[in-house]
Amino acid sequence: MTEKYHESDPMSDVISDDYRILQIISRFGIRLGFGDQTVGATCRAAGVDSNTFLTVVNYVKDAAHARISEMAEQIDLPALIAYLKNSHSYFVDFRLPGIRRKLLQALDLTGGNRIPMLILRFYDEYAQEVERHMTFENTHVHPYVETLLQGCLPAETFAEIEEQYDEQHASIEKSLSELKSIIVKYYPSDNNASLMGEVLMDIFMTDEDLHSHCHMEDTLFAECIRRLEHEVRSRGGKPVQEDQEEKTESAQTSDLSEREKEIIVQVVKGLSNKEIAEALFISVNTVMTHRRNISRKLQIRSAAGLTIYAIVNGLVNLDDVQL
């Protein structure tokens, strides 16, 4: 294969050349079984922007030599956001729970040794940190970009948001390195050496995958957002206040928005407005605006009423409910 992949390359050759592209394909929503079709034809058949797909593939193949400025011109931001969202679901809903299951099998939690229990706790805290970060991106960074795409300027600048997620990326990567090091150095896997070896392999691969994901957000995604922000600003985009944004979203639909459903779930878990604001990276005022909108739409004001609504509509499991 050539250094860079092109639209005319057969998709199956691209995958044979670098197995990591399998993950990219699935996160773009492209299914296997494309026969001898080219990258371009496969993307068109799946309704995926082929320039964005190829740019992501070429970035992952050789991030060290990626020309970010040139690549940013090829990106369709809604397509990249959809890809990043699917990647978040993959990590949070599939990859990290899968590692935990294997870790539970590999760790000997029966004896008096406290190290296995501490390793599990360390892992759970790490997985929660990743989930919080990805929730922040889904509910804060992506809507920020969507506002810019509508030609409006959000109240915060991208530089302010970028600072937060850069810190989170650094912290996530540090935690995973620590976890690898703790297991390698301190866990005596006498009985389950093969199983623990497999878990470690999974953790190393996830580390690489997550590093590539975060690095793309720090470089390519950030460059695309900066350009869009600059463009909207120079066109004199209309400033938008956070609360106005949230109100507009809620007023447009009689159904609950995804954010409103998230708020209900947090209320049902017994969280205060302040705790909900912290968990979802929004202001307390915004939480209150959402709660007013939820009450208006559902005609339900009490936490008990919302709990019943959430159970009946499958927003929560009975186990999550604060009774």
Ligand SMILES: [Fe+2]
């Ligand atoms: Fe992300």
Ligand SMILES: [Fe+2]
């Ligand atoms: Fe991230």
